[in-house]
Amino acid sequence: MNTVSLLGIDQGKNRHHLIGHDRSGHRTLQKQFNRSRLLEFAAKLPACTIAMESCGGSHCLARKLASFGHTVRLIAPQHVKPYVSGNKNDFIDAEAICEAASRPRTRYVTIKTVEQQVLSTEHRLREALVHQRTQAINRIHGFLLEFGISLAPTKAAIAHAHEYLDDPATDLPVRFKIVIEYLLKDIQRLSAEIKTLEMHLREELAASDVGTRLLSIPGIGPITASALVADVGDASSFHCGRDFAASLGLVPRQYSTGGRNNLLGISKRGDKHIRTLLLQGARAMMIRIGKRKDPLGAWVRDLLTRKHPNKVACALANKIARIIWAVLARGGSYSTLEPV
Known part of the structure; x- marks a missing residue:
């Protein structure tokens, strides 16, 4: 372990595969750990450079490894793929990570803080809610068109959908009206959740x-x-x-x-x-x-x-x-x- 200068980690949900190189680029270590055993191993390992792909869970793991005194570098997966030679398995992927990290022109991903990850999570949730609201709006447009009602292709036109549901001249089935009412309530719920998230984002931004x-x-x-x-x-x-x-x-x-x-x-x-x-x-x-x-x-x-x-x-x-x-x-x- 004293000869390990560069450690490449191929992450998995439960298992992590490690390849270690010395200063000359020769392989000196090949191990496989679960997450808890990996942290125990890294805590005892002399300070070295650890390289990983930037993926799910990598930022949290990088912060923990950095707390042990290691220099942690995250590489975008597309920059690691060219170094995978021959067949593909987890140890070959870890070897490719070491190879990419040893190149002087390799660019690295900045490790996010806990606050940045929480903020990013809120943005991803808002984006998902906006997509769900758009899907509900498109469903209403499509369902009404099946009964000969054509609304303008805008979000604001949905506010006038109640006029068609209450108009006796449209002669819409009762069960169909129930479905449209359900979708309209869903849109209102999603809009309220989006507005609440945006309010939280603005409050956090004002403090930054x-x-x-x-x-x-x-x-x-x-x-x-x-x-x-x-x-x-x-x-x-x-x-x-x-x-x-x-x-x-x-x-x-x-x-x-x-x-x-x-x-x-x-x-x-x-x-x-x-x-x-x-x-x-x-x-x-x-x-x-x-x-x-x-x-x-x-x-x-x-x-x-x-x-x-x-x-x-x-x-x-x-x-x-x-x-x-x-x-x-x-x-x-x-x-x-x-x-x-």
Whole structure:
């Protein structure tokens, strides 16, 4: 154990497979533990670098391993897969993790704090509730259309569904009305739960200095700022704003060869939830972009004269992402920020 310099752990729900390398990169350890035995083993192991894939339970385990004095690094699974050679099993996966962690260009995932994980959980719950409400709204639209009632394709149109249920001219069956009433009550319940969650998120954001500074950025609202605090935290793991924008999938995919540059659409890598929020914020800014007198507004208006609005929205979301990195990395707010 004294020769272990790098330890790769392939995590499972109940079993964890370990591969240890010395400073020369040779295998010196191969073991298998359950979770409790793994922590006992790690507590007795001399301080070394431990690498794991970023997956379910990895952040909690990383914090516990770091408390024993180890340097813990989390790697995105897509960066480990290229190092899996031959057949696949748990020990080969652990070997691939060691191989990826030994490469100097490997990028790592920042370990989340307990507060960040709780905040991220609330965001995932809110996202799920919004999807459930949308499903219920779509069901009502579809069910009413089967009986010849066509509502406008908006959430606000659902508020007028009671008018059709109470109108004798529609001649709707009683059992059908009961089903629609059930769905309408379900929508009201989901809306109340979403509003309660959003209120909690705003309260937690108000107590965060980082969240307050993020709110100063154009196109960033309370939900987006709270999601950034939960999933990004500080920006120390990114070298520049472009790296942060690339991690969210807001830069073009590239397929270049033979000295010929070929740029495609945005890569859509990284966190889909944050990327969606940034794009929504960019589109909201574009609606009233004519009222902005700052250089950002002039830049967007100039792009709109030459590019499709969808491309401009992606470009503006990219710009906002770079501003976010600058606020997180340099401190201060958007009003005091130097040009990015």
